[in-house]
Amino acid sequence: MNLLIEEKLKQAAGLLEEGDADLWLTLVRESSRTHDPILDYIFEGHVVWPSAFMVTRSREAFAIVGSLDALSVESLGTYKVIPYVQSFRESFLPFLEKLGPKKILINYSSETATADGMTHGMYLYLQEILQGTPFRERLHSSQELIGSLIGRKSQEEVGRIQRAIDATLGLFEEVTRLLKPGMTEKEVAAYLSQRIEENRWKPAWDVETCPAVFSGPQKGGAHSSPTDKAIQRGEVVNIDFGLMIDGYVSDLQRSWYLLAPGEKEPPEGLKKAFRVLIDSVDLAVKALKPGVKGVEIDSLTRNHITSQGYPEFPHALGHQVGRCAHDGVALLAPPWERYGNIPELTLEEGMVFTVEPRISLPQWGVVTVEEIVKVTPQGGVYLSKPQKELILVG
Amino acid sequence: MNLLIEEKLKQAAGLLEEGDADLWLTLVRESSRTHDPILDYIFEGHVVWPSAFMVTRSREAFAIVGSLDALSVESLGTYKVIPYVQSFRESFLPFLEKLGPKKILINYSSETATADGMTHGMYLYLQEILQGTPFRERLHSSQELIGSLIGRKSQEEVGRIQRAIDATLGLFEEVTRLLKPGMTEKEVAAYLSQRIEENRWKPAWDVETCPAVFSGPQKGGAHSSPTDKAIQRGEVVNIDFGLMIDGYVSDLQRSWYLLAPGEKEPPEGLKKAFRVLIDSVDLAVKALKPGVKGVEIDSLTRNHITSQGYPEFPHALGHQVGRCAHDGVALLAPPWERYGNIPELTLEEGMVFTVEPRISLPQWGVVTVEEIVKVTPQGGVYLSKPQKELILVG
Known part of the structure; x- marks a missing residue:
């Protein structure tokens, strides 16, 4: 599936361009239990700790994952991996600040399960992390991107x-x-x-x-x-x-x-x-x-x-x-x-x-x-x- | 697993009593794709259309499911099944109005994947359905119930x-x-x-x-x-x-x-x-x-x-x-x-x-x-x- 993953990551970067968005964020945890269906298109395997899989418009892909999960993501060879031990937030926020995205797509949709892989709890977690930052107001549904990416x-x-x-x-x-x-x-x-x-x-x-x-x-x-x-x-x-x-x-x-x-x-x-x-x-x-x-x-x-x-x-x-x-x-x-x-x-x-x-x-x-x-x-x-x-x- | 399901449904009704809640609502769709992990404890199989699996304090279990899914839920023998064809809302709202729950538990938690099976899109869908009703303010996390139910x-x-x-x-x-x-x-x-x-x-x-x-x-x-x-x-x-x-x-x-x-x-x-x-x-x-x-x-x-x-x-x-x-x-x-x-x-x-x-x-x-x-x-x-x-x- 590795080639298919690279194909999809490249396609996703192009779709960010089409949709005038800067970052596509797939935020998951315990992905073998509550599974964002889009994860299969961009990663092989499962992560346990809160993890961000991210594609930017500049065609770079980043993953912020727990240290125990880092090796399996690195071995895929498609992500720049940023591992953390105690705090997801402390790796994630500086990353966002450096990138400065104006429009961030996240995986929710009241209309289709395909683009609705983010749980409500992870949404609240993200909201709390972004409190007091400008990024909180820059979150949008990735439904259109996912519709084209899969379609x-x-x-x-x-x-x-x-x-x-x-x-x-x-x-x-x-x-x-x-x-x-x-x-x-x-x-x-x-x-x-x-x-x-x-x-x-x-x-x-x-x-x-x-x-x-x-x-x-x-x-x-x-x-x-x-x-x-x-x-x-x-x-x-x-x-x-x-x-x-x-x-x-x-x-x-x-x-x-x-x-x-x-x-x-x-x-x-x-x-x-x-x-x-x-x-x-x-x-x-x-x-x-x-x-x-x-x-x-x-x-x-x-x-x-x-x-x-x-x-x-x-x-x-x-x-x-x-x-x-x-x-x-x-x-x-x-x-x-x-x-x-x-x-x-x-x-x-x-x-x-x-x-x-x-x-x-x-x-x-x-x-x-x-x-x-x-x-x-x-x-x-x-x-x-x-x-x-x-x-x-x- | 059928006996285990009955065991858990009974236990859930008792936990509603303990937590002074009236209704535990598991709201899912396309459950083979975005899967609420708690569903396995209360149902065998998968549903496609928006579906509500509900336990009340009076130890009754109800399921509002699409007509194509109805037979497989009925065959479990543990739910009173209310099937619909075109509109989930039109079956769900009258049910809520009749039951009149003061405290409704739904499956989200920013802290644990186990109690976080509801997607953000389904949360928004529920919010929209409940607009203009008193039930919208009566939603709470089922984390404590699920913690005891599984634990x-x-x-x-x-x-x-x-x-x-x-x-x-x-x-x-x-x-x-x-x-x-x-x-x-x-x-x-x-x-x-x-x-x-x-x-x-x-x-x-x-x-x-x-x-x-x-x-x-x-x-x-x-x-x-x-x-x-x-x-x-x-x-x-x-x-x-x-x-x-x-x-x-x-x-x-x-x-x-x-x-x-x-x-x-x-x-x-x-x-x-x-x-x-x-x-x-x-x-x-x-x-x-x-x-x-x-x-x-x-x-x-x-x-x-x-x-x-x-x-x-x-x-x-x-x-x-x-x-x-x-x-x-x-x-x-x-x-x-x-x-x-x-x-x-x-x-x-x-x-x-x-x-x-x-x-x-x-x-x-x-x-x-x-x-x-x-x-x-x-x-x-x-x-x-x-x-x-x-x-x-x-």
């Missing part, structure tokens, strides 16, 4: 995401050969977990819901676990699944249909719903260009589905993927209270999004696909070979 | 820590048989990592420094990784190591000495230093009683060591262990700025502490032990069979 994927990053996607789609093909009436959701999940282990990959999120396997009509949501329910003919099976390979993840969904006795193809109503779903995905993908707002993409899809008489899906259309399945800041989301101002953010070139509408059909189950798409000036480019038809199991 | 270990919890300790000490005995001049620090570490894997245990902290292996005089601290340095005769070897078994950890250190050619026992100076070290541990352990301040224990040990002419150790004397290696809130620590007010906190019965002074000897290396001790009214009770002499390698 604009380098070629290396896209390559890693692609490997995770390809491996996941390969496993989905195995599922197609495996699926049989009578298998339980848990059995399907166990097969995929076993294949992860055999390949020494990792699940992209919690193993309890990665994979999530749903069969037939049900009330569970995307974040619930597979059950002992046996899969029946005449049901839609949906799997939500992703892999982490080389530190980057996929997050994909596919829908299968188990033909009922006598059926050669899915019932008309199901086929029509799936066609509407796929059309809605295509609408979104075509529109995924830099400068467009996430909410505009979401509503294109959402409106297409409701205009055809189907219920609205109860979640956002898509999120970014990268180091984790819910990556970055910008979202393809509706203007609901819980999303704050995030749906209003504009997309940037190089961002990688999922597109994952769903249609719940009381007769057959939930049809979904989840594709992964890169934002380019010409519109979205599929990184996942998109699903265009229900996968049929005879 | 007072149940019999089951102590039993799990004991298992981790016993297994670790067993591996240290294997190391005694293994150690030879010419082995590198990394080879010793690799042996222990392999033994962890064979037993399907986990390291108690980051694998990079668990175990930490130090040989001879060096400048590295307790949080740096083993190197390719070969272990020499006439050197002290120190290992800092712990295991996680059944969700609870050990954290122990032992010191070995490789006799120099012709030596039958360690040099006088080394023996004397080790004796001073062990005496300082005994002083601390005898004094580990409820009501004593952590700083008092630390200074007993620290002063004994410096009074014998040795340098002060550059860290706290000890920390709690439990679910993680740096557990709980109260510490056996000196009154340094970086520890804030934490050294002034008093010990409670049932807390489990490490005691880990060190003496650096420029000739031979660093002598340390790290014992694990339970606080009782009669003084500390060793959970680890204490090291009394340097372990000699011929």
